[in-house]
Amino acid sequence: MSETTHLAALLHGAKDVRLEQVPTAAPLPHQVQIRPRATGICGTDMHYYSAGKNGMFVVKNPLVLGHEAAGEVVAVGSDVKALKVGDRVAIEPQRPCSECKQCTTGLYNLCSNMKFSGSASADPPVQGSLQELYCHAAEYAHPLPDSVSWTEGAIVEPLAVAVHAVKRSGLQADNSVLVLGAGAIGLLCAAVARSKGVKNIEMVDVDPARLEFAKAQGLADTIFNIPLRPNEGEEKVDFCMRMAKDIISQNKERLFETIIECTGVETCVNIGIHAAAPRGRVVLVGMGSPMQSIRVGSAAVREVDLISVWRYASTFGTAIDLIASGKVAVKPLVTHVFQLKQAAEALDVVVAKPADLIKCVIVS
Numbered sequence: 135m136s137e138t139t140h141l142a143a144l145l146h147g148a149k150d151v152r153l154e155q156v157p158t159a160a161p162l163p164h165q166v167q168i169r170p171r172a173t174g175i176c177g178t179d180m181h182y183y184s185a186g187k188n189g190m191f192v193v194k195n196p197l198v199l200g201h202e203a204a205g206e207v208v209a210v211g212s213d214v215k216a217l218k219v220g221d222r223v224a225i226e227p228q229r230p231c232s233e234c235k236q237c238t239t240g241l242y243n244l245c246s247n248m249k250f251s252g253s254a255s256a257d258p259p260v261q262g263s264l265q266e267l268y269c270h271a272a273e274y275a276h277p278l279p280d281s282v283s284w285t286e287g288a289i290v291e292p293l294a295v296a297v298h299a300v301k302r303s304g305l306q307a308d309n310s311v312l313v314l315g316a317g318a319i320g321l322l323c324a325a326v327a328r329s330k331g332v333k334n335i336e337m338v339d340v341d342p343a344r345l346e347f348a349k350a351q352g353l354a355d356t357i358f359n360i361p362l363r364p365n366e367g368e369e370k371v372d373f374c375m376r377m378a379k380d381i382i383s384q385n386k387e388r389l390f391e392t393i394i395e396c397t398g399v400e401t402c403v404n405i406g407i408h409a410a411a412p413r414g415r416v417v418l419v420g421m422g423s424p425m426q427s428i429r430v431g432s433a434a435v436r437e438v439d440l441i442s443v444w445r446y447a448s449t450f451g452t453a454i455d456l457i458a459s460g461k462v463a464v465k466p467l468v469t470h471v472f473q474l475k476q477a478a479e480a481l482d483v484v485v486a487k488p489a490d491l492i493k494c495v496i497v498s
């Protein structure tokens with residue numbers, strides 16, 4: 135009997151994506167087999183593609199990227215009751231162990247034995263969705279209403295990040311909110327804040343086009359274009375203080391109760407601390423250099439909280455509802471669409487970062 139195969143985009147190393155036939159696995163009892171219809175590409179995929187690694191995770195065996203996906207259920211494992219063939223789902227790419235202390239107390243994003251789709255963190259890697267067929271635990275395949283398109287479905291995962299970040303921030307509707315970084319995650323965080331009734335959002339970025347986009351989408355009331363580097367001879371510390379002052383003056387001198395930092399850049403983290411109101415909260419969403427110089431003194435004297443976030447737990451349902459109800463419009467964020475066969479081309483575009491790129495999605 136000949137083995138069944140399907141097409142996959144395999145990353146063999148830096149800038150080396152090949153379309154190949156791979157063996158098709160049948161779903162395990164707790165899994166569903168999914169035909170991915172749309173996969174969003176983000177910074178993580180970009181790192182794997184451009185360098186053949188993401189931080190300390192190196193591509194040793196061919197890796198199928200893709201962890202922001204929506205697709206159609208084409209087969210179900212013997213134990214699966216909640217899903218059936220033909221169902222449309224958004225895929226939550228986390229594969230927690232479901233047995234450790236975090237998993238049994240609802241903090242499964244912090245699972246000690248976490249595996250993640252489209253990541254080389256495990257060896258052999260856990261393959262992602264840039265392929266024609268893909269098996270995933272039914273528990274982490276969330277039903278998608280017919281009113282949500284496939285490409286919108288691919289934005290559920292990054293929106294789940296934003297929902298978790300805003301939840302951790304303790305944001306209130308009357309807060310003044312500062313979002314540092316107007317990329318996809320920053321825009322989605324602003325959108326979630328808006329859905330909570332926030333009327334005062336300032337967004338900051340180095341790219342004026344992104345800021346204009348945020349404003350045009352109604353996600354920012356005020357914007358501030360931050361220069362890439364300090365003035366000549368200006369100390370970093372002074373630069374951060376000066377930027378914070380300018381950002382606050384843009385907001386009619388009002389300090390920010392909630393700061394959502396989506397760049398991971400040390401300067402921006404410090405600007406966030408300086409711009410925070412007493413008892414304000416700085417949420418660290420962006421993943422930057424693991425070692426940074428942070429003005430803890432400035433935070434301490436005003437009881438500013440630094441809050442970390444790691445992916446999400448139990449936020450996919452909320453993210454899907456936000457899209458389905460129209461409270462968060464994700465369609466305008468999808469600026470580039472490619473077919474699975476153009477996976478390498480799509481990844482090249484994400485690496486090249488054209489000015490109009492917000493989110494690139496691969497459909498099949």
Ligand SMILES: [Zn+2]
Pocket residue numbers: 175176177178201202
């Ligand atoms: Zn991602």
Ligand SMILES: [Zn+2]
Pocket residue numbers: 230231232233234235236237242244245246247248
């Ligand atoms: Zn666990």
